[in-house]
Amino acid sequence: MEHNIKLTVAYDGAAYHGFQRQQNAMTVQQVLEEKLAKLFGHPLKVSGAARTDAGVHAYGQVINLYTSSAIPTENIPMAARGYLPDDIVVKVAEDVPSGFHARFAAKSKIYIYRIYCGKIPDPFLRHYVWHHNNSPSIPDMAAAIGIIIGEHDFSAFRGAGGPPGIPIRTIYNADCRQSGRFIEFEFWGSGFLYHMVRNFVGTLLEVGYGRLTLEEFNTVLAGRDRKLAGRTAPPQGLYLKEVIY
Amino acid sequence: MEHNIKLTVAYDGAAYHGFQRQQNAMTVQQVLEEKLAKLFGHPLKVSGAARTDAGVHAYGQVINLYTSSAIPTENIPMAARGYLPDDIVVKVAEDVPSGFHARFAAKSKIYIYRIYCGKIPDPFLRHYVWHHNNSPSIPDMAAAIGIIIGEHDFSAFRGAGGPPGIPIRTIYNADCRQSGRFIEFEFWGSGFLYHMVRNFVGTLLEVGYGRLTLEEFNTVLAGRDRKLAGRTAPPQGLYLKEVIY
Numbered sequence: 001m002e003h004n005i006k007l008t009v010a011y012d013g014a015a016y017h018g019f020q021r022q023q024n025a026m027t028v029q030q031v032l033e034e035k036l037a038k039l040f041g042h043p044l045k046v047s048g049a050a051r052t053d054a055g056v057h058a059y060g061q062v063i064n065l066y067t068s069s070a071i072p073t074e075n076i077p078m079a080a081r082g083y084l085p086d087d088i089v090v091k092v093a094e095d096v097p098s099g100f101h102a103r104f105a106a107k108s109k110i111y112i113y114r115i116y117c118g119k120i121p122d123p124f125l126r127h128y129v130w131h132h133n134n135s136p137s138i139p140d141m142a143a144a145i146g147i148i149i150g151e152h153d154f155s156a157f158r159g160a161g162g163p164p165g166i167p168i169r170t171i172y173n174a175d176c177r178q179s180g181r182f183i184e185f186e187f188w189g190s191g192f193l194y195h196m197v198r199n200f201v202g203t204l205l206e207v208g209y210g211r212l213t214l215e216e217f218n219t220v221l222a223g224r225d226r227k228l229a230g231r232t233a234p235p236q237g238l239y240l241k242e243v244i245y
Numbered sequence: 246m247e248h249n250i251k252l253t254v255a256y257d258g259a260a261y262h263g264f265q266r267q268q269n270a271m272t273v274q275q276v277l278e279e280k281l282a283k284l285f286g287h288p289l290k291v292s293g294a295a296r297t298d299a300g301v302h303a304y305g306q307v308i309n310l311y312t313s314s315a316i317p318t319e320n321i322p323m324a325a326r327g328y329l330p331d332d333i334v335v336k337v338a339e340d341v342p343s344g345f346h347a348r349f350a351a352k353s354k355i356y357i358y359r360i361y362c363g364k365i366p367d368p369f370l371r372h373y374v375w376h377h378n379n380s381p382s383i384p385d386m387a388a389a390i391g392i393i394i395g396e397h398d399f400s401a402f403r404g405a406g407g408p409p410g411i412p413i414r415t416i417y418n419a420d421c422r423q424s425g426r427f428i429e430f431e432f433w434g435s436g437f438l439y440h441m442v443r444n445f446v447g448t449l450l451e452v453g454y455g456r457l458t459l460e461e462f463n464t465v466l467a468g469r470d471r472k473l474a475g476r477t478a479p480p481q482g483l484y485l486k487e488v489i490y
Contacts, residue, residue, distance in 0.1 A: 126331040
């Protein structure tokens with residue numbers, strides 16, 4: 001009998017053109033569908049909670065798939081290791097009701113973004129942080145980040161080229177903290193528009209470097225005009241941390 | 246006037262066939278020689294303190310080179326960023342007397358080796374640790390590691406295929422510690438035979454898993470026979486941490 005399985009998946013996105021299947025480019029979804037089809041012994045489709053961009057990572061992407069296989073669900077993470085490449089790992093497998101859909105059932109998501117500050121970049125982190133020569137002001141960015149918390153029209157932080165739809169989202173919490181040479185941003189929200197986290201980070205850094213005042217940051221959000229916000233931070237610092245149901 | 250410059254270099258070894266120049270395989274030495282030649286404006290040779298193997302990393306490899314360039318030495322790390330790939334970084338540049346040779350002047354070296362223990366591997370660490378499903382005993386390995394400290398004939402831990410020479414080295418200090426899912430070994434020694442650190446780790450793990458007693462570990466060292474020791478740990482967990490002059 002066919003049953004619905006929810007998988008929590010971590011991946012290093014450096015080698016992939018994002019999560020979602022594309023023509024002529026290797027994506028995480030394609031690898032999961034092809035390799036898990038071999039594990040389960042039949043063709044299958046996976047639905048992912050989030051469409052991470054090329055080079056973006058995940059600690060806790062969630063997918064679901066339907067299978068008629070008799071492999072015990074708790075054995076799937078270990079069994080999948082034999083089929084998947086080393087940069088994609090199934091962390092947890094759970095049986096879910098047949099109506100569960102990884103994307104539509106998601107209540108909120110948490111993203112983190114990492115920056116490394118130092119005159120000399122760390123060669124081990126080139127795919128995993130955004131490198132900055134200088135250190136932006138944490139207190140200034142923390143003050144600005146408070147402005148985005150709550151329900152807002154985030155059109156100012158919506159990238160061109162994403163799917164259409166209502167630009168209103170709720171940010172439940174967001175913060176930034178420093179640990180040595182690292183700065184980590186965390187954003188917990190009901191959902192995120194295309195490039196929204198990367199545009200948050202790019203614009204918050206303008207505040208951190210004193211090129212944008214708090215008042216101006218407020219105006220950017222209220223102005224709902226993408227041209228007022230800062231640049232899009234590069235993908236390699238971004239991680240989908242968790243999907244909450 | 247030609248002067249001698251010492252560079253401290255970090256690299257992610259994942260993409261390279263080791264440090265030393267080879268026919269038909271990309272090495273760190275070749276990249277350094279080709280790219281720094283462009284920076285300095287003339288062909289040059291670099292001498293490295295250690296010949297790290299394919300896939301082995303360095304936080305503090307040391308090289309020296311002779312140049313007639315007028316680039317101020319303190320500017321070299323930043324200037325080199327424009328020429329070197331992101332996985333090789335010059336951290337420090339210093340003027341040294343013309344007789345200084347990175348390899349022959351080295352008094353001792355420190356290597357570290359990292360293991361990650363967990364049923365599910367971490368996709369971000371596949372090039373940077375040796376993954377183990379189980380956790381070996383730290384106290385047992387710490388006891389065994391004490392046996393290698395001091396001056397010994399390390400023939401039992403010398404890999405086949407390396408350069409010939411006297412197999413006696415002094416280990417000044419060595420330890421192993423656990424931090425969460427990570428185990429880190431550190432070895433500080435006068436010098437290291439071919440594959441010596443990786444053979445230490447492979448054999449220490451036999452002790453950690455209870456397949457070799459302390460007494461047997463002692464016998465392995467005293468026996469000076471490579472066939473008695475454990476397997477060679479894979480390269481991706483190994484880091485040249487520091488070269489001491």
